Amino acid sequence: MALCFELTEEQNLIRQAVREFAEKEIAPVARELDEKEEFSVELTRKMADMGLLGCFVSEKYGGSNIGYISYIIAVEELARVDGSQAATIAAGNSLGIGPIYYYGNEEQKQTWLPRLCRGEILAAFGLTEPNAGSDAGSSQTRAELVGDHWIINGSKIFITNSACGLTGVIVVQAVTGTRPDGKRELSCILVPADAEGFKAIPMKGKMMWRASNTGQLFFEDCKVPAENLLGKRGDGFHQMLATLDGGRLSIAAMGLGGAQGAFEMALKYANTRVQFGRTIGSFQAIAFKLADMATEIECARNLLYKACWLRENNKPFAKEAAMAKLYCSEVMGRVVNQAVQIHGGYGLMKEYNIERFYRDQKLLEIGEGTSEIQRIVIARNIGVLGRAM
Amino acid sequence: MEIVALMKQVPDTETQIKVNPQGTWIIEDDIKWIMNPYCEFGVEEALRTKEKHGGTVTIVSIGPARAVEAIRTALAMGADKAIHVDDPALVGTTDSLGKARILAKILQSIPFDIIFAGKQAIDDDMAQVGPAVAELLGIPQLTFVNGLEWIDGRTVRVNRQVEGGSQVIECSLPVLITCQKGLNEPRYASLPGIMKAKKKPLETKNLAALGLDPAQVGKEGDTTEILRVELPPPRKPGKIVDGETPEEKAAKLAKLLREEAKVI
Numbered sequence: 001m002a003l004c005f006e007l008t009e010e011q012n013l014i015r016q017a018v019r020e021f022a023e024k025e026i027a028p029v030a031r032e033l034d035e036k037e038e039f040s041v042e043l044t045r046k047m048a049d050m051g052l053l054g055c056f057v058s059e060k061y062g063g064s065n066i067g068y069i070s071y072i073i074a075v076e077e078l079a080r081v082d083g084s085q086a087a088t089i090a091a092g093n094s095l096g097i098g099p100i101y102y103y104g105n106e107e108q109k110q111t112w113l114p115r116l117c118r119g120e121i122l123a124a125f126g127l128t129e130p131n132a133g134s135d136a137g138s139s140q141t142r143a144e145l146v147g148d149h150w151i152i153n154g155s156k157i158f159i160t161n162s163a164c165g166l167t168g169v170i171v172v173q174a175v176t177g178t179r180p181d182g183k184r185e186l187s188c189i190l191v192p193a194d195a196e197g198f199k200a201i202p203m204k205g206k207m208m209w210r211a212s213n214t215g216q217l218f219f220e221d222c223k224v225p226a227e228n229l230l231g232k233r234g235d236g237f238h239q240m241l242a243t244l245d246g247g248r249l250s251i252a253a254m255g256l257g258g259a260q261g262a263f264e265m266a267l268k269y270a271n272t273r274v275q276f277g278r279t280i281g282s283f284q285a286i287a288f289k290l291a292d293m294a295t296e297i298e299c300a301r302n303l304l305y306k307a308c309w310l311r312e313n314n315k316p317f318a319k320e321a322a323m324a325k326l327y328c329s330e331v332m333g334r335v336v337n338q339a340v341q342i343h344g345g346y347g348l349m350k351e352y353n354i355e356r357f358y359r360d361q362k363l364l365e366i367g368e369g370t371s372e373i374q375r376i377v378i379a380r381n382i383g384v385l386g387r388a389m
Numbered sequence: 390m391e392i393v394a395l396m397k398q399v400p401d402t403e404t405q406i407k408v409n410p411q412g413t414w415i416i417e418d419d420i421k422w423i424m425n426p427y428c429e430f431g432v433e434e435a436l437r438t439k440e441k442h443g444g445t446v447t448i449v450s451i452g453p454a455r456a457v458e459a460i461r462t463a464l465a466m467g468a469d470k471a472i473h474v475d476d477p478a479l480v481g482t483t484d485s486l487g488k489a490r491i492l493a494k495i496l497q498s499i500p501f502d503i504i505f506a507g508k509q510a511i512d513d514d515m516a517q518v519g520p521a522v523a524e525l526l527g528i529p530q531l532t533f534v535n536g537l538e539w540i541d542g543r544t545v546r547v548n549r550q551v552e553g554g555s556q557v558i559e560c561s562l563p564v565l566i567t568c569q570k571g572l573n574e575p576r577y578a579s580l581p582g583i584m585k586a587k588k589k590p591l592e593t594k595n596l597a598a599l600g601l602d603p604a605q606v607g608k609e610g611d612t613t614e615i616l617r618v619e620l621p622p623p624r625k626p627g628k629i630v631d632g633e634t635p636e637e638k639a640a641k642l643a644k645l646l647r648e649e650a651k652v653i
Contacts, residue, residue, distance in 0.1 A: 013458065
């Protein structure tokens with residue numbers, strides 16, 4: 001009985017509840033929000049009311065504490081309907097709440113977590129910089145301890161949830177000095193959205209996730225109290241890597257959910273669209289595409305759930321998380337591609353949701369570690385010698 | 390206030406129904422099950438009643454083991470406890486009366502001020518259980534209710550949907566209300582609610598525990614029998630009226646409506 005694929009009653013109920021919510025509350029507005037490139041505060045609050053923020057946070061801090069597998073199922077179900085809203089929740093939990101919950105001291109947790117879990121505010125994770133993408137350790141943003149304050153200078157880019165009306169706090173990775181071994185010392189610092197010298201500008205003109213908020217951040221002698229340091233000084237790089245390991249699972253969930261949603265649209269269309277006097281699904285050329293999609297989705301789900309299971313049971317999961325992120329996002333790529341193909345000309349029109357799914361997918365191969373970086377992480381974990389770069 | 394919501398688990402409206410080879414019932418495997426939508430209005434109204442007057446919401450449901458999922462959903466929405474009746478003697482029962490007798494028996498053993506039920510279940514569409522329970526308990530019933538307000542802590546004023554209009558009735562407690570669409574907008578089961586639901590009391594009872602005789606309320610006590618179940622005939626394909634000009638099309642359409650459809 002050790003190998004068990006059965007989900008628990010709660011996990012099934014959570015899937016059902018989030019699916020119902022997504023279909024009733026998100027589906028009717030998703031296309032319009034995408035078209036207007038608009039972040040919806042109202043919808044974010046509704047998702048928070050559902051308990052979708054603080055999924056793995058203990059009740060003590062206002063979290064819903066549903067467990068990691070349930071969290072991933074929730075993101076999957078949101079992504080099945082809309083990538084943007086799934087992104088708000090995935091980033092809000094894994095990147096925003098995660099570092100504060102795992103590395104914050106008691107006071108920081110008490111200050112931020114209850115409000116974050118209620119959805120009054122959102123937290124963001126400020127890592128990527130204009131000149132530090134895949135090479136995240138090369139951050140140029142600097143923080144200097146002057147008296148009892150950090151003075152931060154630099155900028156961040158492509159930061160989810162960082163420049164909307166709800167943004168309350170950003171976890172910023174900055175260079176705080178030089179280590180004894182001569183390498184740069186990286187630390188994470190909590191920067192409240194109203195901090196002196198801090199400015200966030202929403203980034204517009206995105207191809208995907210248009211209803212999620214992305215910001216560019218500027219720190220000009222930004223001043224925050226010394227106690228805003230997250231965890232220990234010099235732990236920033238480690239905190240960042242661990243946060244990304246977890247974040248990968250939520251991006252994988254977006255790939256899985258997006259693939260599932262696209263597959264369902266394609267199946268429905270193939271079963272109703274008539275050409276040459278019969279439904280197009282009855283042609284082997286189309287039926288085989290659908291069979292391949294379903295097979296790949298099944299593999300993706302099993303891989304992702306296994307990675308989540310490892311995490312939930314406190315076993316090493318970095319390799320499986322990278323594999324799941326890589327595989328689920330690429331599966332969604334293949335699935336949306338064929339799903340648009342099945343829709344033919346209509347699939348190219350905004351009137352059909354599959355068009356949005358096609359665009360939303362591309363981020364998954366880039367954000368939170370490109371597919372190439374995932375392959376490096378996997379290579380390092382399977383015994384490839386050397387740097388594998 | 391002691392508030393009770395009667396609830397039935399039914400196949401999802403989007404499930405594709407298949408009839409069994411004997412033609413006597415539907416194939417229940419692979420069906421997705423949900424809370425009867427009309428019962429959901431009842432559960433929601435029960436929760437709103439509790440929010441207004443305080444008290445306890447108890448869910449009562451008859452069904453096989455799978456019904457627990459719908460019961461947990463009601464608990465996740467905010468109900469406090471649940472009683473679930475499951476007994477092998479109930480498999481395949483067709484009578485509404487037997488179900489009503491079981492529910493009445495339970496209600497005689499617990500305190501209640503107000504009982505909510507769906508106006509009907511969307512599977513067999515009998516619409517009999519709620520009214521029958523009220524009759525067996527000897528309390529007033531307000532059926533097909535699509536609006537409810539409280540006059541005071543012991544009196545409700547409801548709006549009933551009736552043919553061609555609506556009827557407003559005031560009634561003092563205790564009362565049984567069957568719920569119609571429009572009464573309220575049921576809340577979602579939230580994720581913390583789902584986590585809390587598993588810790589809430591859910592009591593499963595069989596007929597013996599209730600002191601009921603299977604010969605009266607079980608399959609063998611049925612006074613009705615389902616002879617045949619069949620799917621509605623497939624819809625005939627539509628007809629596209631062609632013509633060179635709109636006038637020509639309209640003329641053809643009018644002719645078809647008169648001679649074929651015989652509607653004008």
